[in-house]
Amino acid sequence: MTVAVPPDAAYAAVSDVRTVGTRSPETVAVTLRGSSVPPAVGTRFTGHNRNGRFRWSTQCTVTAAEPGRVFAYDVKSGGLAISSWRYEFEPEGDGGATRVTETWTDRRSPLMHVLSTIVTGVRDRPTHNRRTMRVTLERLKAALEE
Structure with a gap:
Protein backbone atom coordinates (compact mmCIF):
# COMPACT_ATOMS: atom_id res chain seq x y z
CA MET A 1 0.00 0.00 0.00
CA THR A 2 1.37 3.42 -0.90
CA VAL A 3 0.75 6.28 1.51
CA ALA A 4 1.38 9.93 0.71
CA VAL A 5 3.78 10.60 3.59
CA PRO A 6 7.55 10.13 3.98
CA PRO A 7 8.87 6.81 5.37
CA ASP A 8 9.66 8.28 8.81
CA ALA A 9 6.03 9.41 9.23
CA ALA A 10 4.64 6.03 8.16
CA TYR A 11 7.08 4.26 10.48
CA ALA A 12 6.15 6.52 13.41
CA ALA A 13 2.46 5.68 12.98
CA VAL A 14 2.99 1.92 12.70
CA SER A 15 5.58 1.65 15.47
CA ASP A 16 3.35 3.49 17.95
CA VAL A 17 1.73 0.22 18.96
CA ARG A 18 -0.57 2.05 21.37
CA THR A 19 -2.62 3.10 18.31
CA VAL A 20 -3.02 -0.35 16.70
CA GLY A 21 -6.61 -0.54 17.93
CA THR A 22 -7.55 2.41 15.70
CA ARG A 23 -6.55 0.48 12.57
CA SER A 24 -6.84 -3.25 13.21
CA PRO A 25 -10.17 -5.06 12.86
CA GLU A 26 -8.99 -7.66 15.40
CA THR A 27 -6.61 -5.97 17.86
CA VAL A 28 -8.76 -3.55 19.83
CA ALA A 29 -6.13 -2.24 22.24
CA VAL A 30 -2.48 -2.56 23.18
CA THR A 31 -0.86 -2.25 26.58
CA LEU A 32 2.76 -1.13 26.28
CA ARG A 33 5.04 -2.49 28.99
CA GLY A 34 7.44 0.18 30.10
CA SER A 35 7.71 3.57 28.48
CA SER A 36 9.72 2.92 25.33
CA VAL A 37 8.09 5.20 22.75
CA PRO A 38 8.97 4.71 20.04
CA PRO A 39 9.53 1.04 20.83
CA ALA A 40 13.04 -0.35 20.62
CA VAL A 41 14.11 -3.93 20.00
CA GLY A 42 13.11 -5.90 23.09
CA THR A 43 10.13 -3.69 23.98
CA ARG A 44 7.18 -5.80 25.06
CA PHE A 45 3.48 -5.15 24.75
CA THR A 46 0.20 -7.01 25.14
CA GLY A 47 -2.33 -7.14 22.32
CA HIS A 48 -5.99 -7.30 23.35
CA ASN A 49 -7.97 -8.94 20.56
CA ARG A 50 -11.57 -9.56 19.60
CA ASN A 51 -13.34 -11.57 16.90
CA GLY A 52 -17.08 -11.40 17.46
CA ARG A 53 -17.77 -13.00 20.84
CA PHE A 54 -14.19 -14.31 21.12
CA ARG A 55 -11.67 -12.33 23.17
CA TRP A 56 -8.01 -13.09 23.92
CA SER A 57 -4.66 -11.45 24.61
CA THR A 58 -1.19 -12.06 23.22
CA GLN A 59 2.30 -11.11 24.38
CA CYS A 60 4.47 -9.35 21.82
CA THR A 61 8.17 -8.47 21.65
CA VAL A 62 9.67 -5.99 19.18
CA THR A 63 12.34 -7.71 17.05
CA ALA A 64 13.24 -4.92 14.61
CA ALA A 65 12.96 -1.15 14.99
CA GLU A 66 14.74 0.79 12.26
CA PRO A 67 12.98 4.16 11.84
CA GLY A 68 11.79 4.73 8.31
CA ARG A 69 12.81 1.21 7.24
CA VAL A 70 11.39 -1.73 9.22
CA PHE A 71 9.31 -2.50 12.31
CA ALA A 72 8.67 -6.09 13.43
CA TYR A 73 7.53 -8.10 16.42
CA ASP A 74 6.94 -11.67 17.52
CA VAL A 75 3.68 -12.81 19.10
CA LYS A 76 3.25 -15.49 21.76
CA SER A 77 0.40 -16.85 23.82
CA GLY A 78 1.02 -18.79 27.00
CA GLY A 79 4.73 -18.64 26.17
CA LEU A 80 4.19 -20.47 22.85
CA ALA A 81 5.01 -18.97 19.45
CA ILE A 82 2.06 -17.71 17.40
CA SER A 83 3.39 -15.44 14.67
CA SER A 84 5.78 -12.77 13.48
CA TRP A 85 4.63 -9.46 12.01
CA ARG A 125 -5.99 -17.86 9.87
CA PRO A 126 -4.04 -17.11 6.64
CA THR A 127 -7.18 -16.03 4.75
CA HIS A 128 -8.47 -14.13 7.77
CA ASN A 129 -5.17 -12.28 8.21
CA ARG A 130 -4.92 -11.35 4.52
CA ARG A 131 -8.34 -9.73 4.79
CA THR A 132 -7.63 -7.91 8.05
CA MET A 133 -4.19 -6.78 6.83
CA ARG A 134 -5.85 -5.05 3.85
CA VAL A 135 -8.25 -3.29 6.22
CA THR A 136 -5.41 -2.27 8.54
CA LEU A 137 -3.36 -0.80 5.69
CA GLU A 138 -6.39 1.03 4.24
CA ARG A 139 -7.09 2.56 7.66
CA LEU A 140 -3.42 3.51 8.05
CA LYS A 141 -3.50 5.23 4.65
CA ALA A 142 -6.70 7.11 5.50
CA ALA A 143 -5.35 8.28 8.86
CA LEU A 144 -1.99 9.41 7.47
CA GLU A 145 -3.46 11.20 4.46
CA GLU A 146 -6.19 13.10 6.36
Whole structure:
Protein backbone atom coordinates (compact mmCIF):
# COMPACT_ATOMS: atom_id res chain seq x y z
CA MET A 1 0.00 0.00 0.00
CA THR A 2 1.37 3.42 -0.90
CA VAL A 3 0.75 6.28 1.51
CA ALA A 4 1.38 9.93 0.71
CA VAL A 5 3.78 10.60 3.59
CA PRO A 6 7.55 10.13 3.98
CA PRO A 7 8.87 6.81 5.37
CA ASP A 8 9.66 8.28 8.81
CA ALA A 9 6.03 9.41 9.23
CA ALA A 10 4.64 6.03 8.16
CA TYR A 11 7.08 4.26 10.48
CA ALA A 12 6.15 6.52 13.41
CA ALA A 13 2.46 5.68 12.98
CA VAL A 14 2.99 1.92 12.70
CA SER A 15 5.58 1.65 15.47
CA ASP A 16 3.35 3.49 17.95
CA VAL A 17 1.73 0.22 18.96
CA ARG A 18 -0.57 2.05 21.37
CA THR A 19 -2.62 3.10 18.31
CA VAL A 20 -3.02 -0.35 16.70
CA GLY A 21 -6.61 -0.54 17.93
CA THR A 22 -7.55 2.41 15.70
CA ARG A 23 -6.55 0.48 12.57
CA SER A 24 -6.84 -3.25 13.21
CA PRO A 25 -10.17 -5.06 12.86
CA GLU A 26 -8.99 -7.66 15.40
CA THR A 27 -6.61 -5.97 17.86
CA VAL A 28 -8.76 -3.55 19.83
CA ALA A 29 -6.13 -2.24 22.24
CA VAL A 30 -2.48 -2.56 23.18
CA THR A 31 -0.86 -2.25 26.58
CA LEU A 32 2.76 -1.13 26.28
CA ARG A 33 5.04 -2.49 28.99
CA GLY A 34 7.44 0.18 30.10
CA SER A 35 7.71 3.57 28.48
CA SER A 36 9.72 2.92 25.33
CA VAL A 37 8.09 5.20 22.75
CA PRO A 38 8.97 4.71 20.04
CA PRO A 39 9.53 1.04 20.83
CA ALA A 40 13.04 -0.35 20.62
CA VAL A 41 14.11 -3.93 20.00
CA GLY A 42 13.11 -5.90 23.09
CA THR A 43 10.13 -3.69 23.98
CA ARG A 44 7.18 -5.80 25.06
CA PHE A 45 3.48 -5.15 24.75
CA THR A 46 0.20 -7.01 25.14
CA GLY A 47 -2.33 -7.14 22.32
CA HIS A 48 -5.99 -7.30 23.35
CA ASN A 49 -7.97 -8.94 20.56
CA ARG A 50 -11.57 -9.56 19.60
CA ASN A 51 -13.34 -11.57 16.90
CA GLY A 52 -17.08 -11.40 17.46
CA ARG A 53 -17.77 -13.00 20.84
CA PHE A 54 -14.19 -14.31 21.12
CA ARG A 55 -11.67 -12.33 23.17
CA TRP A 56 -8.01 -13.09 23.92
CA SER A 57 -4.66 -11.45 24.61
CA THR A 58 -1.19 -12.06 23.22
CA GLN A 59 2.30 -11.11 24.38
CA CYS A 60 4.47 -9.35 21.82
CA THR A 61 8.17 -8.47 21.65
CA VAL A 62 9.67 -5.99 19.18
CA THR A 63 12.34 -7.71 17.05
CA ALA A 64 13.24 -4.92 14.61
CA ALA A 65 12.96 -1.15 14.99
CA GLU A 66 14.74 0.79 12.26
CA PRO A 67 12.98 4.16 11.84
CA GLY A 68 11.79 4.73 8.31
CA ARG A 69 12.81 1.21 7.24
CA VAL A 70 11.39 -1.73 9.22
CA PHE A 71 9.31 -2.50 12.31
CA ALA A 72 8.67 -6.09 13.43
CA TYR A 73 7.53 -8.10 16.42
CA ASP A 74 6.94 -11.67 17.52
CA VAL A 75 3.68 -12.81 19.10
CA LYS A 76 3.25 -15.49 21.76
CA SER A 77 0.40 -16.85 23.82
CA GLY A 78 1.02 -18.79 27.00
CA GLY A 79 4.73 -18.64 26.17
CA LEU A 80 4.19 -20.47 22.85
CA ALA A 81 5.01 -18.97 19.45
CA ILE A 82 2.06 -17.71 17.40
CA SER A 83 3.39 -15.44 14.67
CA SER A 84 5.78 -12.77 13.48
CA TRP A 85 4.63 -9.46 12.01
CA ARG A 86 6.81 -7.21 9.87
CA TYR A 87 6.29 -3.79 8.29
CA GLU A 88 8.71 -2.49 5.68
CA PHE A 89 8.80 1.13 4.50
CA GLU A 90 10.23 2.02 1.08
CA PRO A 91 10.36 5.61 -0.20
CA GLU A 92 8.66 6.23 -3.51
CA GLY A 93 9.35 9.02 -5.98
CA ASP A 94 11.03 11.96 -4.29
CA GLY A 95 10.53 10.41 -0.84
CA GLY A 96 7.24 12.15 -0.16
CA ALA A 97 5.38 8.84 -0.41
CA THR A 98 6.03 5.43 1.09
CA ARG A 99 5.24 1.89 0.10
CA VAL A 100 4.23 0.08 3.30
CA THR A 101 4.40 -3.71 3.18
CA GLU A 102 2.88 -5.76 6.00
CA THR A 103 3.76 -9.46 6.30
CA TRP A 104 2.66 -12.18 8.69
CA THR A 105 4.46 -15.45 9.37
CA ASP A 106 2.56 -18.25 11.08
CA ARG A 107 4.76 -19.78 13.80
CA ARG A 108 2.13 -21.96 15.48
CA SER A 109 2.80 -25.58 16.32
CA PRO A 110 0.14 -28.15 15.35
CA LEU A 111 -1.23 -27.95 18.90
CA MET A 112 -1.43 -24.15 18.72
CA HIS A 113 -3.30 -24.38 15.40
CA VAL A 114 -6.04 -26.31 17.20
CA LEU A 115 -6.01 -24.18 20.34
CA SER A 116 -6.01 -20.88 18.46
CA THR A 117 -9.08 -21.92 16.46
CA ILE A 118 -10.92 -22.63 19.71
CA VAL A 119 -9.75 -19.40 21.39
CA THR A 120 -10.19 -17.00 18.43
CA GLY A 121 -12.98 -18.57 16.40
CA VAL A 122 -10.83 -18.30 13.25
CA ARG A 123 -10.44 -21.58 11.34
CA ASP A 124 -8.49 -20.27 8.35
CA ARG A 125 -5.99 -17.86 9.87
CA PRO A 126 -4.04 -17.11 6.64
CA THR A 127 -7.18 -16.03 4.75
CA HIS A 128 -8.47 -14.13 7.77
CA ASN A 129 -5.17 -12.28 8.21
CA ARG A 130 -4.92 -11.35 4.52
CA ARG A 131 -8.34 -9.73 4.79
CA THR A 132 -7.63 -7.91 8.05
CA MET A 133 -4.19 -6.78 6.83
CA ARG A 134 -5.85 -5.05 3.85
CA VAL A 135 -8.25 -3.29 6.22
CA THR A 136 -5.41 -2.27 8.54
CA LEU A 137 -3.36 -0.80 5.69
CA GLU A 138 -6.39 1.03 4.24
CA ARG A 139 -7.09 2.56 7.66
CA LEU A 140 -3.42 3.51 8.05
CA LYS A 141 -3.50 5.23 4.65
CA ALA A 142 -6.70 7.11 5.50
CA ALA A 143 -5.35 8.28 8.86
CA LEU A 144 -1.99 9.41 7.47
CA GLU A 145 -3.46 11.20 4.46
CA GLU A 146 -6.19 13.10 6.36
